Amino acid sequence: MPMQIEGGGTSMFETVKNHEERIISLEEADKKHEERLQELEKNSLKLENTIMQENRDTRTTMKEQTEKLFHLVDNAMGYQSSKTAQDHELKVLKIKTYTDVLLKVTAAGGLLYVVITEFIMK
Incomplete structure (x- = not known):
């Protein structure tokens, strides 16, 4: 039983015991x-690592997409250059073909006349 001090207070033993219980409670x-705090630090580190990994993945994806886009643009520019050269070659070939046909028709005009007249006349 706790010892009572004059004036209705508690004993020194009770006061020390009360303080000890409060200290234990505060320590817990x-x-x-x-x-x-340690759990928060651990979660913070996990979050930081996740963000860093996502950042690396995003940079890698962006780099790959940029390289693909550059390749497509480069091919398109090459295609335009090739198309221009091909168009020019086609025009030259058409003119050459028309010239050859015209010369052959003119040279073979007499022969063609003979063939046509032979089939039509008969």
Whole structure:
């Protein structure tokens, strides 16, 4: 039974015991706070690593997409140059063909006349 001090107070033993219980309670609360802090730090580190990994993945994807786009543009520019050259070659070939046909028709005009007149006249 606790000893009563004159004036209705509690004994020194009770006061020390009360303080000890409060200290133990505070130490337990401090331990819980420390555990929560360590958990937060661990989660923060996980989040930081995740963000860094996502950043690397995003940069890699953007680099790949940029290279593909550059390749497409480069091919399109090459295609335009090739198309221009091909168009020019086609025009030259058409003119040459028309010239050859005209010369052959003119040279073979007499022969063609003979063939046509032979088939039509008969």
